[in-house]
Each structure stands twice: as structure tokens, then as C-alpha cells.
Amino acid sequence: MSGISGLPLTIVAVPAFKDNYLWLVRRDRYAAVVDPGDAAVIEDALQRLDATLCAIVLTHHHADHTGGVAALQSARNGRLPVFGPAAEAIPGVTAALSGGDRIVVPGIELTLEVIDVPGHTRGHIAYFGSDGIAPILFCGDTLFAGGCGRLFEGTAEQMFASLARLAALPPETLVYCAHEYTANNLRFALVVDPGNALLVEREKDVRALRQENRATVPSSIRLERATNPFLRVSEAAIRASVENEDPGAAKNPVATFAALRAWKDRF
């Protein structure tokens, strides 16, 4: 084991666009970036942190997650390793990954396991790390704090299975999702699951954080399992709300999930 992997890992949120978070994962003087939709904000953050970019890690092909890859790469003579999903054609990817793969991000020497999470896009992947660190998850636009991504390319069945895979990770796993959508997600969650005391508390906490313009992520798998309606479609209260909104829709968990996602799209 090289010396660097014993040093602490820090994860820095870099806000971009309207509500994206790009994640810089730093160890010693190196940093990897997850989903750099914008190169300029990453270059600024690297300078501020006095860190050297060592790798790019991508969850899916959308431009707000990949738009900065070319500029970051060309400023470094094309030498960065770029990890991304094998099932999506993303220009610049040098290591194409799918579920079950395990990578060590060079520079920060961070081991990450790849999880297939199709639904938002067809080839979306997530990255889970727990080797020598408290567990972390980079899940792009699949699981959000209090919600989940829209179904742009995949089916409700795929997204349901993808979320179940993430929900099965250790409860203490910190969830680094890619957008600050929490307040809006929890407003919807409260309509669906009004009797959930933990959810009521969480919504208050999040509102207070947003009033101070502070980030509401990372979340944790434990908190999501307790308060995120998209992980709770088997609960009687969620089924009842979905039935009330869309009679006949809560036939089984996948159908309940599909109806809940469609309801959120209209919300």
C-alpha cells in the first residue's frame, strides 16, 4: 500500500450552473473530479485548494455532467484518466466501466466499486467507495436527497431496481448526488408521506439550511431510507397516497414507483 492512501480524504462541493454540485475528491495535493459539467469552476476550485487534478470520473452522458471534460483534458495535454460508463458514448472516456468493476483512482489512490444504475439514462453508473474510508457514494442523477432522477431513457422497472441497489448499501454511506433539489423533493415527499415524523423534521432542517444558502448534501442512505418516498413504495402510507392520486396504480411496488415518479413529474 502506498503512503498516500493513509492520508485523509476530503470531498468538496463545487457549485455550477443553477443547482449542480461537481465533486472534488481530494487527498494530499491531488484531486479527482466527479461529473465536471463546467471546466472553469473546477479550475478555480483547484487553484483555491492548491490541488492538482489527477482524474475525471463520470456517472452519465448529460452535458451538465460532462461538458468540462474536453477543456480540463486539453489543459493537461490529454493525460488525465477519464472513467465513465461503458454503455454510453461519451467523448474522451479512457476507461469504460460497468457494474462489478473496481477501479483505483490514480493520484488519490481511492478504490471505487461500480454499480449499474440505469433509469435516468440507459447506461448510468454509480461509484461506491469504502476501502479504508467511511463509505461514500457518487450517484449522479439517480438517487437525490429526498427524491430520484427523472426517467429520460430507462424504464420505471430499471430505476426501481437501481434505487434498490443503492438502498442496500451500508446505512452510514454518505450520498453525494449531483443537484441541490432537496427542498423541492421534500415538499413533494411531505404530500405523499405526511405522517412521517422524521420527514417532517428533515423538511424543516432543509428549509433552514436553504434560507442560509447552505448545501443540503451529502445525505446518507439511512436518512434516504427513512424519508425518501421513492425508496419507500412498499410502505402502506405511500401506497395509499399513490392510490388516492391515481386509483388502481399501486398494484405492486414497481407500478407504485412508476405512478409516484409520474406524479412528481406533474407536481
Ligand SMILES: [Zn+2]
Ligand atoms: Zn442527468
